[in-house]
Amino acid sequence: MLDDKLKSRLNYCTTLPSLPAVAIKIxxxxxxxxxxxxETCQYISLDPVLSAKLLKTxxxxxxxxxxxxxxxxxxxxxxxTHSVIVIALSFTLANSLMKKSPSSPLxxxxxxxxxxxxxxxxASRALGEKLNLGFLDDLFLAGLVQEIGILAFLTIMPEExxxxxxxxxxxxxxxxxxxxxxxxxxxxxxxxxxxKWHIPDYIALACLASHSQPEPKSLDPTLQxxxxxxxxxxxxxxxxxxxxxxxxxxxxARAWLDLDDTALIDVLQLxxxxxxxxxxLFDIKIHHSSEAxxxxxxxxxxxxxxxxxxxxELEEKSQRDGLTGAHNRIYFDETLRREFHLSAQxxxxxxxxxxxxxxxxxxxxTHGHLAGDSLLVTVVSTIYEQIRQDDTLSRYGGxxxxxxxxxxxxxxxxxxxxxxxxxxxxxxxxxxxxFVIRITASIGVASNEPGVAHFNExxxxxxxxxxxxxxxxxxxxxxxxxxKP
Numbered sequence: 143m144l145d146d147k148l149k150s151r152l153n154y155c156t157t158l159p160s161l162p163a164v165a166i167k168i169x170x171x172x173x174x175x176x177x178x179x180x181e182t183c184q185y186i187s188l189d190p191v192l193s194a195k196l197l198k199t200x201x202x203x204x205x206x207x208x209x210x211x212x213x214x215x216x217x218x219x220x221x222x223t224h225s226v227i228v229i230a231l232s233f234t235l236a237n238s239l240m241k242k243s244p245s246s247p248l249x250x251x252x253x254x255x256x257x258x259x260x261x262x263x264x265a266s267r268a269l270g271e272k273l274n275l276g277f278l279d280d281l282f283l284a285g286l287v288q289e290i291g292i293l294a295f296l297t298i299m300p301e302e303x304x305x306x307x308x309x310x311x312x313x314x315x316x317x318x319x320x321x322x323x324x325x326x327x328x329x330x331x332x333x334x335x336x337x338k339w340h341i342p343d344y345i346a347l348a349c350l351a352s353h354s355q356p357e358p359k360s361l362d363p364t365l366q367x368x369x370x371x372x373x374x375x376x377x378x379x380x381x382x383x384x385x386x387x388x389x390x391x392x393x394x395a396r397a398w399l400d401l402d403d404t405a406l407i408d409v410l411q412l413x414x415x416x417x418x419x420x421x422x423l424f425d426i427k428i429h430h431s432s433e434a435x436x437x438x439x440x441x442x443x444x445x446x447x448x449x450x451x452x453x454x455e456l457e458e459k460s461q462r463d464g465l466t467g468a469h470n471r472i473y474f475d476e477t478l479r480r481e482f483h484l485s486a487q488x489x490x491x492x493x494x495x496x497x498x499x500x501x502x503x504x505x506x507x508t509h510g511h512l513a514g515d516s517l518l519v520t521v522v523s524t525i526y527e528q529i530r531q532d533d534t535l536s537r538y539g540g541x542x543x544x545x546x547x548x549x550x551x552x553x554x555x556x557x558x559x560x561x562x563x564x565x566x567x568x569x570x571x572x573x574x575x576x577f578v579i580r581i582t583a584s585i586g587v588a589s590n591e592p593g594v595a596h597f598n599e600x601x602x603x604x605x606x607x608x609x610x611x612x613x614x615x616x617x618x619x620x621x622x623x624x625x626k627p
Contacts, residue, residue, distance in 0.1 A: 144334055145325050152334055155298045161339060164189045165234035169340050172227045179223050183214045186230055195233050195423060196226060202419040204267075221279075228279040231341075232263070232286055236424055239293065250296055250307060257428050258376050259286050261413075264420050264428075265375035268412035269368040272405060277365065280345065284365060285372045287341070288349040291332025295320070313373065317353060329353035356397040367398040379413060380428070382437040388444045403445040410441050463537040465515055466522040474536035474544050475600075481548045482600040485590050491551040493589040494544065495559055496607045497525075499566075500582045500619040502541040509573055517571050517579060524569055528562045544607075552589035552624060559585060559622055567620060582620035586611025589624075596627055 144152070152158075161169075167185045171177040187193055193214055200217035201210055211217040218226045240256050266285025270278045295303040306323060310316045320327040329350050336346035344365070351366035352373070374391040381387050395401040401409070414435070421427055429437065461473040469477070478494065485492040499521065506514040518541065525535055529545065538544040545562075547555050563583055571579040588606035590597055597603045606625040614621040 144330055148324060148326055148331065149334065151298045152294060152331065152338065158294070158297050158335070161238055162189075162234060164192060165231065165238065168227055168230045168234060169342075172231055172342050173340060177223060177227065179215070179218050182223055182226055183218055186214055186226070189234075191237075192230055192233055196221075196230060199229055199423060202423070204416055204419050225279045228283050232279075232283045233423075235283075235287060236260075239290070240426075250304065254380075255289075255292070256426060258380060259289060260420060260424050260426055261376035261379050261428055262286065262288060262369075262372045264413050264416055265379065265409070266368050266372035268409045268416060269363075269371055269375070269399070271412050272401075272409050273363050273368070273399070275363060275368070280365060281368050281372075284345050284348045284352075284369045287332070287336060287345070288352055288369050288373065289328065289332065290335055290349075291328030291330070294331045294335045295324075295328055313377070327353065363399050370398050371395050371401070375409065375413070378441070379410070379437065382440050385444060388441070392445070407442055407445055410438060414438050466518050466537055468522045468525075468543060469534060469536040471536060471538060474534065474538065474546070477534050477536075478546055478600045478603070481546060482590070482597075482603065484548075489592040490549055491554075491589065491591055492603075493547040493550045493552055493555040493587065494603055494607050495547070495555070495585050495587045496538060496604075496611045497543040497545065497562075497566075497583050497585050498611055498615070499541040500584055500615075502581070505579060505581070509577075509579065513573050513579065517569075517581060520569060520571055521566060521581065521583075524565050525562055528558065528565055530558075544604075550589075551591060552587065555587065555589065556622075559587060563620070563622055584611060584614040584619045585622045586614055587622060587624045 164185060171182055171185070186196060196214060196217045197211055199205070200220045205221065209216070209220060211220050221229065236256075236259075240252075263282045263286035266281040267278050269275075270281040275281065292307070296307065306319055307316065310319060317327040317329065329352075333346045333350040336349065337343070348365040348369055352370035356367070356370070371391075371394055374387070374394045378384075378387040378391045392403060392406065395406055414437075417428060461469055463470045481492055484490060499518075502514065505517060522535070522537075522543070525543065525545075529535060529547075532548055534546040534548075536544045536546075545559075547558070550558075563585055566581060566583045569581060571581070573579055586607045587610055588597075588603050590603060597606065610623040610625040614623040617623065
């Protein structure tokens with residue numbers, strides 16, 4: 143909420159842009175659900191420039207009309223009364239606000255601000271088109287004015303705000319600093335300004351909500367969700383060389399709209415298709431056509447890399463135990479099956495070890511499961527320090543772990559497994575900073591050696607290592623027992 147001081151400065155500021163009479167009338171029409179086609183045409187016709195813009199819009203490829211509009215009434219017939227009012231409002235606001243203010247600080251680049259605003263509007267509309275939403279022109283207007291609070295700040299306090307604005311390059315960081323310094327961000331100030339101008343509430347409130355946290359997923363994407371994502375699309379579209387902006391965009395698109403990387407490529411393509419008509423309508427240059435094509439090519443490549451990276455990350459996550467970070471049982475079974483068949487096919491040695499922590503139940507019973515979980519994490523970290531990169535460690539059960547040593551004979555495995563057992567015994571886990579918990583491990587080992595057909599299936603190796611583990615426990619624990627036929 144705006145505090146009274148900031149609200150007062152906004153209300154009594156004499157240097158804020160004033161809206162032309164036709165814009166004020168169009169806003170009245172926008173707030174009137176009963177506005178008719180005749181009245182709309184009458185007021186739009188009073189402004190020759192606006193009339194020409196609307197005719198051009200009605201005939202633009204964006205609206206895919208099969209008819210050609212030669213007058214305002216035909217344009218309204220093609221676009222619809224509501225769309226015409228919203229489009230006219232977009233043009234009149236942009237025309238009025240794009241003029242440079244003499245009070246703007248030198249650090250503020252007016253052209254970049256409006257390039258970004260129009261790119262956001264284009265992105266917002268493209269998102270709506272991709273998602274088959276029926277309020278594309280509302281999306282365009284909301285995308286266009288969502289950052290109007292920045293202009294308001296620069297107008298009512300040019301020096302105070304100018305220093306902050308020039309020192310920050312990240313939009314989200316700017317919003318955070320505004321809230322800390324002034325008690326409100328440009329989202330709240332912008333909403334207040336739009337309401338002061340009597341812009342329809344649903345537009346003003348969507349601009350405000352788009353700067354908050356992502357809303358719970360709904361069946362139908364909302365105006366504010368599209369506007370929120372459009373901001374990051376515009377950032378990337380204007381700075382395609384910055385891979386970090388692509389990473390932020392993909393996260394935001396997934397959080398707000400559940401859009402994947404393939405869908406984002408489609409949205410960027412829609413932006414490229416609509417770029418030239420929008421630039422012509424608003425008399426602004428965002429990108430040359432050759433630049434837009436290069437951005438698309440680079441975006442597709444970045445999104446493909448990001449998609450592969452995410453897929454790999456998700457696959458890796460699905461193969462890991464959530465607590466310890468060791469591989470899970472499914473991964474162990476698949477890896478052992480693969481290594482066993484390689485061993486049999488190419489006469490390669492293969493050794494596995496099953497590691498069971500001794501008397502671990504007592505740790506949980508005495509010190510609690512949180513202490514037990516922390517100790518398991520420490521044990522896994524200790525084991526990883528001893529094994530090689532090609533070895534596979536998996537959590538086999540509660541306090542049981544399984545180790546696959548490919549290409550390793552029984553004799554070659556002895557030093558490694560002995561070091562591993564000793565390293566576990568050397569763990570001094572401090573509970574609450576002073577009480578020390580110690581742990582030991584019993585280990586059963588089984589090996590498939592070249593020329594010796596001990597095992598027919600991977601399961602046979604597991605049974606053999608289990609049998610050796612059972613013997614190690616009965617031999618007094620903290621032992622290594624090797625299975626022998």
